[in-house]
Amino acid sequence: MAPRTILYTGKGGVGKTSVAAATARRCAAAGLRTLVMSTDPAHSLSDSMGTELSGAPTPLGAKLAGQEVHAQEEMERHWQAVSGWLGELLAEQGVDPISVEELTVPPGMNELFSLLQIKQHHESGEFDVVVVDCAPTGETLRLLSFPEVCTWWLEKVFPWQSRWLAAARPFARNVLDVPLPEDGVLEDVERLVHNLVAMNAILRDPALTSVRLVMTPDRMVVREAMRTFTYLNLYGYLTDAVVVNRIFPEAMGDPYFCEWREAQRDQMESVRSAFAPVPILTAPYLPREVMGEEMLDTLGDAVFGDLAADALLHSGLTQELSVTDGRATLRLLLPFAERGDVELKKVGLEVIVKVAGHKRTIILPPAMAAYETSGARFKDGALEVSFVRASDGATAEHTP
Ligand SMILES: Nc1ncnc2c1ncn2[C@@H]1O[C@H](COP(=O)(O)OP(=O)(O)OP(=O)(O)O)[C@@H](O)[C@H]1O
Ligand SMILES: [Mg+2]
Numbered sequence: 001m002a003p004r005t006i007l008y009t010g011k012g013g014v015g016k017t018s019v020a021a022a023t024a025r026r027c028a029a030a031g032l033r034t035l036v037m038s039t040d041p042a043h044s045l046s047d048s049m050g051t052e053l054s055g056a057p058t059p060l061g062a063k064l065a066g067q068e069v070h071a072q073e074e075m076e077r078h079w080q081a082v083s084g085w086l087g088e089l090l091a092e093q094g095v096d097p098i099s100v101e102e103l104t105v106p107p108g109m110n111e112l113f114s115l116l117q118i119k120q121h122h123e124s125g126e127f128d129v130v131v132v133d134c135a136p137t138g139e140t141l142r143l144l145s146f147p148e149v150c151t152w153w154l155e156k157v158f159p160w161q162s163r164w165l166a167a168a169r170p171f172a173r174n175v176l177d178v179p180l181p182e183d184g185v186l187e188d189v190e191r192l193v194h195n196l197v198a199m200n201a202i203l204r205d206p207a208l209t210s211v212r213l214v215m216t217p218d219r220m221v222v223r224e225a226m227r228t229f230t231y232l233n234l235y236g237y238l239t240d241a242v243v244v245n246r247i248f249p250e251a252m253g254d255p256y257f258c259e260w261r262e263a264q265r266d267q268m269e270s271v272r273s274a275f276a277p278v279p280i281l282t283a284p285y286l287p288r289e290v291m292g293e294e295m296l297d298t299l300g301d302a303v304f305g306d307l308a309a310d311a312l313l314h315s316g317l318t319q320e321l322s323v324t325d326g327r328a329t330l331r332l333l334l335p336f337a338e339r340g341d342v343e344l345k346k347v348g349l350e351v352i353v354k355v356a357g358h359k360r361t362i363i364l365p366p367a368m369a370a371y372e373t374s375g376a377r378f379k380d381g382a383l384e385v386s387f388v389r390a391s392d393g394a395t396a397e398h399t400p
Contacts, residue, residue: 002202002208003035003121003125003127003129003208004128004129004130004209004310004312005118005122005129005130005131005132006020006023006129006131006132006209006212006310007203007209007210007211008020008023008132008133008134008211008212008214008243009134009136009137009140009211009212009213010214010215010228011137011221011225014214015216015283015290016040016133016134016214017040017044017045017048018048018245018296018299019243019299019303020038020045020131020133021036021049021133021296022290022299022309023036023300023303023304023309023310024036025064025293025296025300026297026300026304027128027310028062028064030308030310031063032063032128032129032310033063033126033128033129034063034127034128034129034130034131035057035064035067035121035126035127035130035131036064036065036066036067036131036133037057037067037069037121037130037132038053038067038068038132039069039117039132040111040133040135041110041111041114042135043068045066045068045133048290049066049293049296050291050292051066053068054067054068055067055070055073057126067117069117071114072110074114074116075113078191078195080188084185085185111135111140115199116195116199118130118199118203119195119198119199119202122202122208128310137224203237204237206238206316210238210240210312210313210314211232211239212240212242213225213228213232213243214242214245215242215244215245215271216244216245217244217246217247217263217264217267217268217271219270222271222274225242225274225275226275226362227363229242229274229319230319230362230363230364230365231365233317233321234365238314238316239275239278239318240278240279240314240315241279241280241281241314242271242275242279243282244268244282245283245303246284247264247282247283247284247285248261248264248284249285270361274360274361274362275318276358276360277318278313278314279313279314281303281304281307281313282302282303283299283303286299318332318333319331319362321364323367323368326388326389327386327387327388328371328386328388329384329385329386330351330364330387331383331384332353332360332362332385333381333382334353334355334378334382334383340355341355342354342376342383343355344373344385345373346372346373346387348369349363349364349366350362350363351364351373353383355383368387371387371389371390373385373386374386374387
């Protein structure tokens, strides 16, 4: 059976690695064959787990293994012919070898190659659960639409390109003065694209994969998590839980922290308004750094309580956005509200919906800046908010 895959992502330093490691330990303790793997090029999984990990799954116990994927190795495996050709091409143009090496590795692609490991683990059948410690959100997000671009290229451009190349190769050398890619290069690209598309299908299948957003209760962190949540929904990735980490405990008497606690309480409100009905898991600011088995298990207990760490904690996307001809519809899952007065407000990219005493805040993608709200209605347990493109194209503020 294909393994259940859980991706942890979030802003830098919020606790992704710690929560991923804690999740994996809990899954293994429950008897599931578990792999925790880091695709963040700046690995810290070894430090967190207190064991040296390598590029291949390293056994850490009867049911647990850990892996820090080496992007460079993955890249060489999948991209070798392509970078060989590009390198040759650039060297002929007089680019020095060191820059050639950097130029033939497309920026931002490191993690993409690392994520291909997920596909391998799906095929191997070695694990029941694969927990992935991803790079900070900015990096990971850039990858989401990539396979779509790839597919387009493969279907539309590739057949022509390869035919054209086959015809041009015999004389291109003399005329163009650049080496044309050999068949091996094209085969590499084609195989890579197929792999990326297959991997994407796994990541986007809610029966196989879910994302968990890790954050701390700090305004900037929560805002970024909200933006990520919008993109995840937009691209069809299921978020089945959010984890709010490092909450100052109430018992902390120090007046110095009173203000902090109050600010965190406000942020918890924002979290609820942004992510409901996705379950919100929490963990306190622990007295020590989360390193080693004991601290990881303490964190795991705090985050999951009685829940199974591998459980699918929520199903279904919570927002859907469709845009056609200057009109857009945002569909929001509002299980708590059937009907009632709806209050809508859009300020810049932020839409605030108030209904039946509940508040929802959604951050729209930048392309929606020029739209203004034009109405809302309930349909099939969801609230559909309509937008029209403002005629002057200006950012609109509107309360119907
Ligand atoms: N609940 C907690 N209480 C106290 N310390 C914590 C808690 N969670 C994480 N930490 C500590 O915070 C630091 C950052 O955690 P971690 O490395 O898990 O974050 P990250 O999101 O993976 O960071 P990066 O973006 O750098 O990969 C670590 O030193 C970790 O031990
Ligand atoms: Mg980390």
